[in-house]
Amino acid sequence: KGQATAIIAVSASAATLDTVKIQDTNFDDFICKPFREAEIYAAMSQHIGVRFVYEESNQVPHTPAIEVKAAKIDDLA
Numbered sequence: 001k002g003q004a005t006a007i008i009a010v011s012a013s014a015a016t017l018d019t020v021k022i023q024d025t026n027f028d029d030f031i032c033k034p035f036r037e038a039e040i041y042a043a044m045s046q047h048i049g050v051r052f053v054y055e056e057s058n059q060v061p062h063t064p065a066i067e068v069k070a071a072k073i074d075d076l077a
Contacts, residue, residue, distance in 0.1 A: 006047035010035070 009030040029043045044050050 006044075008040075008043050008047065 006028045007026070009025075009027045010033060011030060012033050028047050031039050031043060041052055045052070
């Protein structure tokens with residue numbers, strides 16, 4: 001949104017009274033604790049237009065299954 005500064009309030013309480021007080025102020029948005037990082041990122045994206053590039057996870061490569069043949073009782077003796 002250009003050079004405008006977005007103000008996002010973070011409240012320690014999700015109580016209705018706190019929410020009403022915040023809505024009556026000039027905050028652009030509010031987030032109640034406890035919050036997830038994704039909520040902060042979403043608010044920043046919505047209000048100041050930032051976009052995030054997330055790293056790809058370092059997943060373990062797929063290993064093909066090993067074929068195991070059933071043992072015969074005679075082989076176990």
